Amino acid sequence: MSERTIVTDQSQAFLAVDRLSKRYGDIAAIDDMSLAIPRGEFLTLLGPSGSGKTTLLMAIAGFVTPSAGSIRLEGREIGGLPPEKRDLGVVFQGYALFPHMTVAENIAFPLEVRRLPRAEIDRLVAAALDTVQLGQHAARRPAQLSGGQQQRVALARALVFSPPLILLDEPLSALDKQLRGQLQEELKSLHRRLGATFINVTHDQDEALSMSTLIAVVNHGRIVQVGTPLDVYERPRTVFVANFVGRSNIVEAEIKGGEGDGRIALAAAGTTLISSNPAGQAAGTKIAVSLRPEKLTVGLGDAEGPNRIRGTIADYTYHGNSTQLVVATPLGALRVEEQTWRIGFPLANGLAVSLSWAEDAPVIVAPDQAA
Numbered sequence: 001m002s003e004r005t006i007v008t009d010q011s012q013a014f015l016a017v018d019r020l021s022k023r024y025g026d027i028a029a030i031d032d033m034s035l036a037i038p039r040g041e042f043l044t045l046l047g048p049s050g051s052g053k054t055t056l057l058m059a060i061a062g063f064v065t066p067s068a069g070s071i072r073l074e075g076r077e078i079g080g081l082p083p084e085k086r087d088l089g090v091v092f093q094g095y096a097l098f099p100h101m102t103v104a105e106n107i108a109f110p111l112e113v114r115r116l117p118r119a120e121i122d123r124l125v126a127a128a129l130d131t132v133q134l135g136q137h138a139a140r141r142p143a144q145l146s147g148g149q150q151q152r153v154a155l156a157r158a159l160v161f162s163p164p165l166i167l168l169d170e171p172l173s174a175l176d177k178q179l180r181g182q183l184q185e186e187l188k189s190l191h192r193r194l195g196a197t198f199i200n201v202t203h204d205q206d207e208a209l210s211m212s213t214l215i216a217v218v219n220h221g222r223i224v225q226v227g228t229p230l231d232v233y234e235r236p237r238t239v240f241v242a243n244f245v246g247r248s249n250i251v252e253a254e255i256k257g258g259e260g261d262g263r264i265a266l267a268a269a270g271t272t273l274i275s276s277n278p279a280g281q282a283a284g285t286k287i288a289v290s291l292r293p294e295k296l297t298v299g300l301g302d303a304e305g306p307n308r309i310r311g312t313i314a315d316y317t318y319h320g321n322s323t324q325l326v327v328a329t330p331l332g333a334l335r336v337e338e339q340t341w342r343i344g345f346p347l348a349n350g351l352a353v354s355l356s357w358a359e360d361a362p363v364i365v366a367p368d369q370a371a
Helices: 053-061 103-113 118-131 147-159 177-194 205-211 229-234 239-244
Strands: 015-024 027-037 042-046 068-073 089-091 165-169 197-202 214-219 222-227 249-260 263-268 271-275 286-291 297-299 308-318 322-329 332-339 352-356 363-365
Touching: 015 053, 027 053, 027 222, 042 053, 042 205, 053 165, 053 197, 089 147, 103 118, 103 147, 118 147, 147 165, 147 177, 177 205, 197 205, 205 229, 214 229, 214 239, 222 229, 222 239, 239 249, 239 286, 239 363, 249 271, 249 332, 263 286, 297 332, 322 352
Parallel strands: 042 197, 042 214, 089 165, 165 197
Antiparallel strands: 015 027, 015 068, 214 222, 249 263, 249 286, 263 271, 286 363, 297 352, 308 322, 308 352, 322 332
């Protein structure tokens, strides 16, 4: 998969958040955040509960007043405007539909506030209903709809006046797993067809990886990494990102030196690791290495040489197409996720095995900054 250049120049961005902060007394909900979002992206703010992602979204929407910093949309400062003057589409976690209105009336509401002609309102509502495939439910009220259908109504209401930016506050969190997956695909398809710019908030890593064109990982009120889903998963910059986006084994190591061709040798608990991900640091430097569980291969063969280590199975769990193992090694307990069909021997706790991995598997990650 090809690399993408991420826009970082605030002057080139469709939406520019510049050194934004929001404090509640001594607590910094968002702490000096800067973010440049190009037009047409589907950006997900990904982070644990309390990390500041929803506060950032609500500041962009106008429902939270920042303590410092600026927000510019298409070069225009919007930080001081009330929500209704920003002309943004917002889909809230709880849908926020009017229970006494029909589906069509809910969708028409933002158009009526803008005093559009009745014929134009009817045309736009019909188009929005068609977009979310709810035309046959136009006369129903929210209580007569399923959770997924209510979410589509909320989305149609946010889209109906063609806003330049759509903000989604964990819109799928209240849905069951199957429906959530279905609506993820529908949101992706809708984004491609409309070409609009979306900002989505979630703490669900799978949702962020599958839906987004860009991910901004948020922790302790700060943005710690921005990149494509591929970049963030394959090349995490910090221990937090490696552990939060997917799962990872973090191994303490020391840089031994260069191996040529951009490779470096690392020493960890008497084991040599060869990495094709350069560190840019001097020999003898103590570093942390991320090893994704699915990049480790378990076998019964020899464990001599670099990027190989002996161990014993401490635990394993069968998941059908995959099997997860915990293997006790000199590097510590390493988690392994292997496709079940690739394991050519019966598993048992205490069984001696070997682990191996490719040179692109060890990724050097920076320590997390103190909150």
